[in-house]
Amino acid sequence: MNKEKLWTKEFISISVVNFFLMLSMYLLLVTMATYATEEYNASSSTAGLVASIFILGALTGRFFAGKQMERMGSRKILLGGTLLFIIVTLFYFLPTNVYGLIAIRFFHGIGIGFATTATGTIAAHVIPSTRSGEGIGYFSLSAVLSTAVGPLIGIALINSIGYSSIFVFTLAMGIVSFLIALPIKAPKIKYKTSSDNKGFKLSNYFEPKALPISIVMLAGAFAYSGILSFIAAYAKEINLVQAGGFYFFVYAIIILISRPFTGRLMDLKGGNSVVYPGLVLFAIGMLVLSQAQSSIIFLVAAAIIGLGYGNFQSSTQAIAIKVTPPHRMGLANSTYFIFLELGLGLGPFILGIMVPLIGYGGLYLSMVALIILVIPLYYILHGKNDKEIFLTE
Structure with missing residues (x-):
């Protein structure tokens, strides 16, 4: 049987656009707190707000992007979001104060929220339904690789040139993304219009069918946020700073190697075939990380977590799209990423309270229990019905 192409x-172009936009996002996320401290003499809490307010902006953008795509189409939302991204980037070059910087970060996040919700929706539409797991797996690599490459580029630019260089680079990425996005032809979807869509209704902003798997992703992302926020501090505490610098590189390489296989497996056997092993590996990797005392063990943990959480994340995204009618895919994408980013955003605040009490190692050990609890949560919300969705087409 011939595989659909x-x-x-369009698939290659939208993946590249997503990579460039997400690259800029993570480049700024890891550098803006230090920038606010050094350039504006901001306190640590204010500097943290400068970095994290971007996530709140992205959530705001995603909240409205899903609904607006039904009216305007995903291509217009992509171009509009990217254009807003470019315009707001220009404001980084203007003299301001820390409060102005916070406002810039918020609106910058809105631009990313609009644009990346559209990229995910366009990708979902151009991927053949028979290869959705494989396709979403490859597409999500653009985001995964950006988490490894972005921080490396940002730190290198600051050390070699200065902070202005990260804004120049971000502006260049925005312009290139806009130019690549211009000729993309997004599939035209017939959206259902109804009088029920008028007024404020949660179903106009969230996709109900995608909510169960999005809740599962919220719990998984909450556990993973402890790594995003505290892995550098943990590496320093256990005297493995050099290994800490390679954590996300190893994490990304393992996902890059495994994603083609896990994507095909999901298309052949269903979401359970990847999600259950992914969660088990995620828990094992977190356990190994909590006990790491050498660089080898530390990086082995990174590899196991990449194999576990990395594939769990792409599989849940594919599930959110699979359970949703084509005309609601925009809302499904925004719903999924709102919950994912809520987990990543709320996690550091809540987990940060635990660090003084149990330490970083104790924090990661406690996350093993949370990840184990996600397994029955997944079964209840989706896993028990997975075969009916994936294997009865």
Whole structure:
């Protein structure tokens, strides 16, 4: 049987646009707190707000993007979001104060929220339904790789040139993304219009069918947020600073190697075939990380977590799209990422309270219990019905 074509011009282009936008996002996330401290003499809490307010902006953008795509189409939302991203980037070059910087970060996040919700929706539409797991797996690599490459580029630019260089680089990425996005042809979807859509209704902003798997992702992202926020501090505490610098590189490489296989497995056997092993590996990797005393063990933990959480994340995204009618895919994407980013955003605040009490090692050990609890949560909300969705087409 001939496979439907996956690597079309549109799929490649939208993946590249997503990579460039997310690259800029993570580059700024890891550098803005230090920038606010050094350039504006901001306190540590204010500097943290400068970095994290971007996530709140992205959530705001995603909240409205899903609904607006039904009216305007995903291509217009992509171009509009990217254009807003470019315009707001210009304001980084203007003299301001820390409060102005916070406002810039918020609106910058809105631009990213609009644009990346659209990229995910367009990708979902151009991927053949018979290869959705594989396709979403490859597409999500653009985001995964950006988490490894972005921080490396940001730190290198600051050390070699200065803070202005990260804004120049971000502006360049925005312009290139806009130019690549211009010729992309997003599939035209017939959206259902109804009088029920008028007024404020949660179903106009969230996709109910995607909510169960999004709740599962919220719990998983909450556990993973402890790594995003505290892995550098943990590496320093256990005297493995050099290994800490390679954590996300190893994490990304393992996902890059495994994603083609896990994507095909999901298309053949269903979401359970990847999600259950992914959660088990995620828990094992977190356990190994909590006990790490050498660089080898530390990086082995990174590899296991990449194999576990990395594939769990892409699989849940594919599930959110699979359970949703084509005309609601925009809302499904925004729903999914709102819950994912809520987990990543709320996690550091809540987990940060635990650090003085149990330490970083104790924090990661406690996350093993949370991840184990996610397994029955997944079964209840989706896993028990997975075969009916994936294997009865």
